[in-house]
Amino acid sequence: MDFFSDFPGLLNYWVVIVLMMIGFYIVIAHDNLVKKIVGLNIFQVSVFVFYITMAKIKGGTAPILAEGITTYSNPLPHVLILTAIVVGVAMTALGLALVVRIRDAYGTIEDDEIQAQESEDL
Amino acid sequence: MGFMVVIGIAVARLRNLFAVVMLTGIFSLTAAVLYVVLDAVDVAFTEAAVGAGISTVLMLGTLALTTSEEKAHESGSHPWALMLVVVTGMALVYGTLDMPPYGDPTAAIHHHVAPYYLEKSFGHTGLPNVVTSILASYRGYDTLGEVFVIFTAAAGVLLIIGRAKFGRRRTVRLAPGELRDSMRQNVILRVVSKLLIPVILLFAFYVQWHGDFGPGGGFQAGVIFAAGFILYTLIFDIDTARTMISPRITRLGLAAGVLLYTLVGVASMLKGGTFLDYSVLADTQVKGQHLGILLVELGVGITVASAMVSIFFTFAGQER
Numbered sequence: 257m258d259f260f261s262d263f264p265g266l267l268n269y270w271v272v273i274v275l276m277m278i279g280f281y282i283v284i285a286h287d288n289l290v291k292k293i294v295g296l297n298i299f300q301v302s303v304f305v306f307y308i309t310m311a312k313i314k315g316g317t318a319p320i321l322a323e324g325i326t327t328y329s330n331p332l333p334h335v336l337i338l339t340a341i342v343v344g345v346a347m348t349a350l351g352l353a354l355v356v357r358i359r360d361a362y363g364t365i366e367d368d369e370i371q372a373q374e375s376e377d378l
Numbered sequence: 379m380g381f382m383v384v385i386g387i388a389v390a391r392l393r394n395l396f397a398v399v400m401l402t403g404i405f406s407l408t409a410a411v412l413y414v415v416l417d418a419v420d421v422a423f424t425e426a427a428v429g430a431g432i433s434t435v436l437m438l439g440t441l442a443l444t445t446s447e448e449k450a451h452e453s454g455s456h457p458w459a460l461m462l463v464v465v466t467g468m469a470l471v472y473g474t475l476d477m478p479p480y481g482d483p484t485a486a487i488h489h490h491v492a493p494y495y496l497e498k499s500f501g502h503t504g505l506p507n508v509v510t511s512i513l514a515s516y517r518g519y520d521t522l523g524e525v526f527v528i529f530t531a532a533a534g535v536l537l538i539i540g541r542a543k544f545g546r547r548r549t550v551r552l553a554p555g556e557l558r559d560s561m562r563q564n565v566i567l568r569v570v571s572k573l574l575i576p577v578i579l580l581f582a583f584y585v586q587w588h589g590d591f592g593p594g595g596g597f598q599a600g601v602i603f604a605a606g607f608i609l610y611t612l613i614f615d616i617d618t619a620r621t622m623i624s625p626r627i628t629r630l631g632l633a634a635g636v637l638l639y640t641l642v643g644v645a646s647m648l649k650g651g652t653f654l655d656y657s658v659l660a661d662t663q664v665k666g667q668h669l670g671i672l673l674v675e676l677g678v679g680i681t682v683a684s685a686m687v688s689i690f691f692t693f694a695g696q697e698r
Binding site: 327 | 463495
């Protein structure tokens with residue numbers, strides 16, 4: 257594979273994977289619930305970038321029809337991600353509402369402290 | 379993109395949650411710039427309005443209600459987690475080796491329905507923005523589903539923390555026009571926001587109605603419209619904002635948008651077509667499609683705006 261002739265080649269996908277793994281790491285390794293939600297957000301954005309990267313065609317333009325342009329990028333992934341972003345923020349809001357509620361019930365938003373309280377109760 | 383990775387790592391390392399939330403906002407903005415580079419203008423628009431605006435405000439609201447410092451742990455790093463992540467990452471990189479390179483026009487993704495949409499959508503709907511055509515017409519079912527998800531999420535937030543049982547309901551209520559916070563006494567902020575808010579709302583309407591021709595549409599317009607109200611609430615007071623637009627109106631709007639979308643579908647059934655087939659709504663196909671898409675986008679806009687405003691009001695109305 258001649259890397260330089262078709263730059264960036266697969267580089268975009270690899271960056272997406274790095275971002276995805278950062279998000280994944282935050283979700284599994286951190287105990288703070290807000291941090292977990294931030295991690296999920298990063299994971300989510302990496303998937304968005306993945307889709308949008310696939311939609312791009314070299315030399316293409318944005319899929320708004322105009323005269324004199326023949327190559328457009330693929331509009332279908334754009335539609336999917338456009339709605340996914342707004343749904344994503346609604347879901348983030350739901351998660352944050354749960355965090356606020358958990359803080360009410362347990363007085364903390366650290367996962368391990370909640371676990372400790374739970375096992376005390378039993 | 380390298381910038382995004384740097385921000386991501388910083389987010390993973392930092393313990394101060396306030397800084398983390400700010401970095402998330404920058405992260406979203408960087409992502410939006412990237413989307414523009416990759417030709418996805420509609421997506422970039424949404425990401426900039428949602429990621430850098432609304433979700434940052436919501437996260438800050440949560441921090442104000444909980445705590446802004448993450449606790450340090452005795453265990454320190456998590457070698458097992460890091461190992462799992464690296465292994466998964468390697469497997470995924472191995473998976474990408476078969477993928478078509480960036481920008482390849484012969485990739486499989488570009489050869490199924492996409493050329494059909496690009497060639498036929500102008501003849502079917504008469505709209506130059508293909509993204510809008512697909513969103514509201516070809517993939518109308520998907521979008522209806524998404525709107526229902528937003529509706530459900532907003533209803534969930536209202537159910538979970540909408541009615542505070544433990545005396546967390548705000549006890550200090552301000553009379554309209556009464557000054558309290560330092561932010562309200564800041565003349566520059568007050569004057570500038572008063573000048574800006576009408577422009578923001580007007581811009582939201584422009585985005586709503588112009589979405590058929592340029593980048594924009596119901597999702598973006600709804601978010602921008604909500605951002606105008608959120609700005610007002612931040613500068614002035616939640617109680618003042620509530621006298622202007624009451625929670626009842628936002629709840630009503632939440633349901634009305636979904637209802638409008640569904641009714642357009644039902645109307646096309648009554649006129650002899652299938653569900654969400656707008657072609658029968660008017661005498662010609664293009665006119666019918668145009669009308670249907672306009673109404674559906676309006677429904678989306680109403681629901682998204684009401685959902686965002688009522689979610690924000692719910693968060694802001696809490697008391698620690």
